[in-house]
Amino acid sequence: MAEKKIIAVVGATGAQGGGLARAILNDPNGGFAVRALTRDVNSDKAKELAKLGAEIVAADVDDASSLNKAFQGAYGAFCVTFYWAHLSPEQEIAEIKAMAESAKKAGLQHVVWSTLEDTRKFVPLSDDRMPTLMDKYKVPHFDAKGESGQFFTDLGVPTTFLLTSFYWDNFIYFGMGPKRGPDGKLAITLPMGAKKLPGIAAEDIGKAAYGIFKQGPTMIGKTVCIAGEHLTGAQMAAAFTKALGREVRYNSVSPEAYRGFGFPGAEDLGNMFQFKRDFESYYCGVRNIAETRALNPELKTFEAWLAQNKSRIPLEEDAASA
Numbered sequence: 001m002a003e004k005k006i007i008a009v010v011g012a013t014g015a016q017g018g019g020l021a022r023a024i025l026n027d028p029n030g031g032f033a034v035r036a037l038t039r040d041v042n043s044d045k046a047k048e049l050a051k052l053g054a055e056i057v058a059a060d061v062d063d064a065s066s067l068n069k070a071f072q073g074a075y076g077a078f079c080v081t082f083y084w085a086h087l088s089p090e091q092e093i094a095e096i097k098a099m100a101e102s103a104k105k106a107g108l109q110h111v112v113w114s115t116l117e118d119t120r121k122f123v124p125l126s127d128d129r130m131p132t133l134m135d136k137y138k139v140p141h142f143d144a145k146g147e148s149g150q151f152f153t154d155l156g157v158p159t160t161f162l163l164t165s166f167y168w169d170n171f172i173y174f175g176m177g178p179k180r181g182p183d184g185k186l187a188i189t190l191p192m193g194a195k196k197l198p199g200i201a202a203e204d205i206g207k208a209a210y211g212i213f214k215q216g217p218t219m220i221g222k223t224v225c226i227a228g229e230h231l232t233g234a235q236m237a238a239a240f241t242k243a244l245g246r247e248v249r250y251n252s253v254s255p256e257a258y259r260g261f262g263f264p265g266a267e268d269l270g271n272m273f274q275f276k277r278d279f280e281s282y283y284c285g286v287r288n289i290a291e292t293r294a295l296n297p298e299l300k301t302f303e304a305w306l307a308q309n310k311s312r313i314p315l316e317e318d319a320a321s322a
């Protein structure tokens with residue numbers, strides 16, 4: 001039997017990398033093997049992946065020598081960064097540069113780089129429809145990724161650029177789930193007006209990345225934009241209402257109001273949603289659902305994702321049952 005092609009998976013214990021690791025491990029005859037990169041080889045999540053058949057390797061994206069070692073001997077790598085762990089675009093840029101350099105040194109044949117748009121190509125810093133943040137960004141966690149694609153191209157690393165979408169899992173983990181308003185009713189709050197927000201189950205991102213590795217060299221140099229569905233806030237609220245069996249409304253606020261919510265990253269997310277709202281036809285247009293499903297035939301709709309995950313969404317009790 002031919003040797004399996006090793007994919008070094010950054011963030012293998014997390015959402016995107018985890019989806020890819022499981023997709024490869026669930027397909028033992030697919031011709032690929034997982035090398036799971038983690039900072040803690042003894043964590044429960046690392047052990048779970050080992051049990052499924054992954055090789056577990058210690059690496060930190062802030063430590064270039066650990067990345068160099070972890071990429072050595074692999075066929076390919078899945079690269080992702082963790083903006084919300086530090087909220088520093090400069091750190092994210094340095095991490096992406098380190099991954100591109102390690103990929104080059106290791107002579108990888110295929111890298112899938114999980115990235116997002118540089119929104120400054122759409123909203124230049126001089127455009128005051130939204131504030132400039134940290135002196136040189138409009139949406140720091142998008143722009144840092146978008147501008148860093150050049151590290152891969154300048155070094156000639158054979159790369160597929162994977163542009164992802166809003167995870168529906170944010171309704172579980174990111175504090176974006178239905179909350180009670182002053183009227184006591186549950187509502188999701190987004191500054192999207194009546195515009196559509198492309199979304200995806202985080203697990204489906206990794207499955208699409210696996211589809212890209214399986215297609216192989218024909219995908220090198222391509223930009224692939226993925227989503228599971230494009231839905232308005234009202235449509236998502238209606239899906240919540242149906243899945244949860246109680247009314248969930250859509251609370252549409254202005255981007256200004258969202259930026260003022262005060263949690264870490266609120267301004268960044270307010271600008272992000274405004275970018276998606278103001279450039280809906282571009283942003284939805286490139287995130288083609290049929291093409292995403294061609295890469296990942298198991299792609300979930302929001303309704304299917306909700307059916308599987310509704311019990312994991314934290315909900316405040318209503319006053320009557322509290």
Ligand SMILES: NC(=O)c1ccc[n+]([C@@H]2O[C@H](COP(=O)([O-])OP(=O)(O)OC[C@H]3O[C@@H](n4cnc5c(N)ncnc54)[C@H](OP(=O)(O)O)[C@@H]3O)[C@@H](O)[C@H]2O)c1
Nearest residue numbers: 011013014015016038039060061081082083164165166167
């Ligand atoms: N939330 C969304 O809607 C959304 C949408 C599109 C894109 N994104 C982007 O997705 C990225 C995050 O990806 P994710 O959601 O897959 O992350 P995640 O689930 O938070 O996973 C993070 C994993 O990466 C590992 N990790 C963290 N820091 C590391 C480091 N310094 N070196 C090596 N490994 C490290 C951790 O594993 P160990 O502890 O085992 O090391 C952790 O399990 C962000 O940059 C975000 O902007 C998010």
